[in-house]
Amino acid sequence: xxxxxxxxxxxxxxxxxxxxxxxxxxxxxxxxxxxxxxxxxxxxxxxxxxxxxxxxxxxxxxxxxxxxxxxxxxxxxxxxxxxxxxxxxxxxxxxxxxxxxxxxxxxxxxxxxxxxxxxxxxx
Amino acid sequence: xxxxxxxxxxxxxxxxxxxxxxxxxxxxxxxxxxxxxxxxxxxxxxxxxxxxxxxxxxxxxxxxxxxxxxxxxxxxxxxxxxxxxxxxxxxxxxxxxxxxxxxxxxxxxxxxxxxxxxxxxxx
DNA sequence: CATCACGGTATCCTTTTTGATACTATAGGC
DNA sequence: GCCTATAGTATCAAAAAGGATACCGTGATG
Numbered sequence: 001x002x003x004x005x006x007x008x009x010x011x012x013x014x015x016x017x018x019x020x021x022x023x024x025x026x027x028x029x030x031x032x033x034x035x036x037x038x039x040x041x042x043x044x045x046x047x048x049x050x051x052x053x054x055x056x057x058x059x060x061x062x063x064x065x066x067x068x069x070x071x072x073x074x075x076x077x078x079x080x081x082x083x084x085x086x087x088x089x090x091x092x093x094x095x096x097x098x099x100x101x102x103x104x105x106x107x108x109x110x111x112x113x114x115x116x117x118x119x120x121x122x123x
Numbered sequence: 124x125x126x127x128x129x130x131x132x133x134x135x136x137x138x139x140x141x142x143x144x145x146x147x148x149x150x151x152x153x154x155x156x157x158x159x160x161x162x163x164x165x166x167x168x169x170x171x172x173x174x175x176x177x178x179x180x181x182x183x184x185x186x187x188x189x190x191x192x193x194x195x196x197x198x199x200x201x202x203x204x205x206x207x208x209x210x211x212x213x214x215x216x217x218x219x220x221x222x223x224x225x226x227x228x229x230x231x232x233x234x235x236x237x238x239x240x241x242x243x244x245x246x
Numbered sequence: 247c248a249t250c251a252c253g254g255t256a257t258c259c260t261t262t263t264t265g266a267t268a269c270t271a272t273a274g275g276c
Numbered sequence: 277g278c279c280t281a282t283a284g285t286a287t288c289a290a291a292a293a294g295g296a297t298a299c300c301g302t303g304a305t306g
């Protein structure tokens with residue numbers, strides 16, 4: 001993630017794959033991006049959508065996404081504060097990824113987590 | 124990852140997205156899957172492809188992928204040992220995701236890591 | 247008998263990541 | 277003057293994840 005987690009950008013083939021996940025890697029990033037696909041959202045609005053994300057983590061993830069250029073933060077000089085988050089051009093370009101993830105998830109997660117194919121004994 | 128990292132399978136919309144990344148989240152998982160797309164590979168073969176992955180981590184990631192049903196491990200009763208890893212049906216079904224990641228990565232990572240759009244000052 | 251290859255393990259330690267909780271500023275409303 | 281809402285911060289602590297290093301069994305080879 002914005003840090004160093006996946007940092008092999010020195011690229012054996014497959015590197016670009018890593019580079020890409022590096023950006024959506026973080027406990028809440030992908031969902032944040034996913035939700036922002038439906039439009040601009042305010043901080044607490046996102047918070048309510050995701051629920052059980054602490055403000056600390058939400059801020060943290062949003063800032064990293066912003067640093068990575070995937071989202072845009074628009075601050076209104078008001079009180080109480082108003083801050084809007086939206087996907088940047090680059091963020092919007094990740095749609096295929098988010099879609100692929102969603103499609104796969106919808107198709108393979110049996111609503112209980114973990115993909116289906118677990119009929120081979122191991123817990 | 125095979126653990127608990129992304130565990131919100133109780134699903135607000137977007138959950139399936141999380142569920143999906145949960146499986147490829149892990150420092151080496153996506154690249155492993157990516158490499159396995161070109162066919163069966165032995166342990167040290169993968170190790171050589173990825174390089175600078177320690178055997179500990181490689182084993183670890185492979186086991187988690189196996190637990191999640193994405194890859195298959197075939198052990199030959201020989202000495203020296205021979206173990207082959209390959210994508211399972213489920214693993215193969217992730218191709219669109221890996222592809223989307225790769226395409227995006229190839230298009231947006233300027234070979235130095237980090238997507239392009241960083242002309243706004245921050246390092 | 248010593249060495250090599252293969253596919254790992256075992257241990258220990260550091261770094262990252264996440265969580266819990268409490269707290270802040272400020273304008274407007276009552 | 278007090279309370280409310282928004283968008284955060286600050287601090288501390290716990291838990292994961294990852295890295296470094298050394299070691300294992302064994303059959304074939306020299």
